[in-house]
Amino acid sequence: MEPREGMTSPEGLEMLERVRRICSALPEVEEIIDGFGHNTFKVKGKSFVIMGENGKVPGLSFKSDRETQDILLQQGGFMKTPYIGHHGWVSIKTDETLDWDELGDLIEEAYLRAAPKRLVKQVKPQT
16 A cells, blocks of 8 residues: 655645644654654644545644534534544634634644643643
8 A cells, every 4th residue: 555645735735834833843853754644743652633624625634622623513614524523633624714813723722632741731731
């Protein structure tokens, strides 16, 4: 089986660059391409954002908790991520207008859920 190459469509590459900019502000983030061809962002080996393409339609999923997942599903623009949604993962509906300010906040929250406490303190210092 040949390794997959990650995002390739113009829309997918644009989305990937936006996510990379958001993640570049977070400490110790690693981007890999997994065995399914997904661009996966991890902190200390734990995934918090997964991106892939179905055909040429880009998709983005992020780690959440069930409470936040329920709120996002009710407001629209989001859906439970196939296969891992029961763990709180949420996917965006890319056929709708994306609010990158909100997505940036959600990606940061996903990072904070996956990161060890010492890195969380770097992003959100105690006040």
